[in-house]
Amino acid sequence: MLTAGHILQLIRDGSCRTRKELIEYTGLSRSTITDRVDRLIEAGYIHESGVASSGGGRPPSVLDLDAGKRLVLVADLGAGHAHVALTDLAARPLAEEHTEMRIDRGPDAVLTWVRQAFQRLLDRTGMPAERVCGIGVDLPGSVDHDTGRLLRSFVMPGWDDHPIGASLSSAFGVPVLVENDANAMALGEWWSSWRRTRALLLVKVSTGIGTGVVLDGSVYRGAEDAAGNLGHVRLRESDGRVCTCGSRGCVASLASGHALATDLGVETSRDVVRLVQAGDPAAIAHAQEAGRTLGVLLATAVSLLNPGVLVLAGDMAETGEHYLTGIRESVYRRSLPYTTRNLRIVTSTLGRRAGIVGTAVIVMEHVLSPGAVDAALAAQAAPAAPAAPAGRSGTGA
Numbered sequence: 001m002l003t004a005g006h007i008l009q010l011i012r013d014g015s016c017r018t019r020k021e022l023i024e025y026t027g028l029s030r031s032t033i034t035d036r037v038d039r040l041i042e043a044g045y046i047h048e049s050g051v052a053s054s055g056g057g058r059p060p061s062v063l064d065l066d067a068g069k070r071l072v073l074v075a076d077l078g079a080g081h082a083h084v085a086l087t088d089l090a091a092r093p094l095a096e097e098h099t100e101m102r103i104d105r106g107p108d109a110v111l112t113w114v115r116q117a118f119q120r121l122l123d124r125t126g127m128p129a130e131r132v133c134g135i136g137v138d139l140p141g142s143v144d145h146d147t148g149r150l151l152r153s154f155v156m157p158g159w160d161d162h163p164i165g166a167s168l169s170s171a172f173g174v175p176v177l178v179e180n181d182a183n184a185m186a187l188g189e190w191w192s193s194w195r196r197t198r199a200l201l202l203v204k205v206s207t208g209i210g211t212g213v214v215l216d217g218s219v220y221r222g223a224e225d226a227a228g229n230l231g232h233v234r235l236r237e238s239d240g241r242v243c244t245c246g247s248r249g250c251v252a253s254l255a256s257g258h259a260l261a262t263d264l265g266v267e268t269s270r271d272v273v274r275l276v277q278a279g280d281p282a283a284i285a286h287a288q289e290a291g292r293t294l295g296v297l298l299a300t301a302v303s304l305l306n307p308g309v310l311v312l313a314g315d316m317a318e319t320g321e322h323y324l325t326g327i328r329e330s331v332y333r334r335s336l337p338y339t340t341r342n343l344r345i346v347t348s349t350l351g352r353r354a355g356i357v358g359t360a361v362i363v364m365e366h367v368l369s370p371g372a373v374d375a376a377l378a379a380q381a382a383p384a385a386p387a388a389p390a391g392r393s394g395t396g397a
Contacts, residue, residue, distance in 0.1 A: 002026050004036040004377055005370030008045055011063050012368065018060040037063065039377055044069035045368075065089065065368075070133040072363045073121070073172070075114045076355035077139040078181065079103055079155045079207040080268060083356060084114060086121040089133075089368065091191060091360040093353065095121045103140070106158040111167045118172070134367045135168050135176040136359035138184035140208065142226045148178035151226060154244040155208060177363050181355050182228050182313075183219045185348070186212030188358025189311050193349045201307040202348075203230065203298060205323065206269050206314035208244070209252045213305065219362075231256060233297055251297055255290035257315050269315040276319040287319050291326020298327060299334035306339045313348040 007022060016022045022033045040046045049064040067090040076083040080103070085096040097117050103110060114137075122129055141153025148165035150156065165176035186202035194200050200214040209231030213220040221227050236249030241259070243250035253259055257269020263286055264272060275283035302310065310331070316323040328345050335343075348354050366372060 002028060002036075003370060003374045004039050005373035007033070007036045008040055008065075008368065008373055009370055011046055012065055017062050017064075019063070020060050022063075040373075043377055043380060045373065067092070069131070070367070071127055071131045072360050072367075073118045073132055073135045074356050074359045074363070075118075075135075075137045076181065076184070076352075076359065077103055077110065077114075077137065079140055080270075082110065082113060082117070083352065084117045084121065085353075085356045085360070086118075086125060086127065087356070087360040089364050091188075091357045091364060093356060093360075094127075095125050096356070097121060098352075103156055104158075107162045107164065107167070111164065115168065115171050118168075129172060132172055132174055134174050134363040135172060136179065136184075136363040137164060137168070137176065138179045138181040138355045138359045139164075140181050140210065142229065143178050143180050145179070145221055145225050148176060150178075151224075175363075175366065177359075177366055179219075179359055179362055180210065180212070180221075180228060182210035182212035183221065184212070184358035184362065185313050185350075185354035186214045186311070186358065187219055187361050188350055188354040188356070189309075189313070189348060190214040190217070191361050192357055194309050197308040199305055199307040200309045200311065201298075201301060201305055202311040202313055203294065203327075204314040205255070205257060205294065205312065205316035207256065207258045209256045209294065211301070213307075230297055230301065235293070235296065251294055255294040260286050260290055260316075273315050273318045276322055284319075284322050287316065287322040288326040290316075291323040291328075292330045293326075295327040295330025296334065299331045302331055302335045302343065303339050308342065308344065310343060310345045311348055312346070313354055317347040317351070 010016045016025050019033055019037055023030055044066055046063050047066040048061040067088045070089050072087045074085045074087060080100060082101045083098045085093045087093050097120060101110065141156050142151040144151055149161050150159045153159060164178050169176045182202060182204045185204055186200060189202055190200045198216055202212045204210045211228040211230045231252030232245050232250045234247060234249045235251050235254060241253045242248055243253040257272055260272045261268055264275060264283055266272060272283060276287050312324050312327060324347055331345060332340055350357055
């Protein structure tokens with residue numbers, strides 16, 4: 001039986017825009033569709049946004065997601081930054097705050113700042129916390145998608161197995177979803193610019209290197225939620241500097257922002273970007289060579305996955321064409337010709353917002369899933385618990 005949650009899904013994905021189309025598509029009776037639609041309108045999930053063209057008679061009302069009724073809080077955490085945003089259910093940022101913060105300060109310090117920043121966003125926009133329906137967090141490490149706990153990260157000491165979701169859920173009383181940053185960025189890029197693409201591969205190059213894959217609109221996480229660790233594939237078995245993972249010859253130790261910063265004698269990947277943007281010849285040459293090195297592995301990934309789009313994101317995406325040119329050289333030279341025939345190799349269209357948008361989409365898909373919507377509607381319809389007698393607490397204590 002198609003529930004109200006399924007009806008919302010049909011409206012969201014564009015399969016049906018009017019009550020008449022819902023009746024024809026589902027085969028349900030007019031009264032059943034009217035009941036489902038009215039419940040969704042009353043609960044604030046959809047609204048009537050206009051009228052559709054009609055061959056005659058009264059034009060039908062168009063049904064659309066009421067994206068502004070509910071809000072999402074999002075935190076994009078990197079090795080050296082924290083970026084928070086308040087978005088609507090179309091993943092549009094309504095307010096944002098960004099700070100330089102090292103994630104190796106530990107979960108207590110970082111998540112305390114996140115909670116306080118979330119509250120500042122609500123205060124600044126005048127939005128009540130009751131309108132927040134979910135929270136999303138992305139971070140630079142492998143995440144257990146079911147529990148929201150960090151599985152492994154070489155730049156986040158002290159975070160392993162920390163209950164990130166519980167730390168934030170207790171403050172706002174809504175579900176918290178935690179995702180790997182490259183996965184979130186890949187979904188953000190797909191959502192904003194490449195929804196016609198069946199396969200998208202994103203490589204994030206900042207302090208480290210990570211990859212995210214979107215196949216047919218869904219993030220590919222792998223059997224153990226650990227897909228995307230391209231930075232720790234070894235290109236050289238015995239030589240090269242020691243990587244953060246303890247091995248030698250990993251591509252992250254050769255082509256990441258941290259590796260470039262070490263080669264150029266500066267502190268961070270942001271410093272590398274500034275040198276390249278200023279036209280420093282050594283920085284430009286190093287960025288291009290790093291792109292070629294990473295491109296060797298990406299050529300294999302392209303031949304394996306056959307993506308329609310390969311996106312460069314993170315700090316190195318801000319070096320203009322320099323890092324990207326190196327990637328293109330290696331990928332087009334080393335990949336099978338028919339896998340690159342229509343391949344687009346581009347820089348991020350969202351820039352620093354990619355993680356924010358992608359994480360908001362992850363939360364949005366969760367809270368608007370048929371099961372979640374039906375559960376919320378059932379909870380709203382349930383009779384309120386009777387008030388406790390005067391002089392007694394509601395817990396019976």
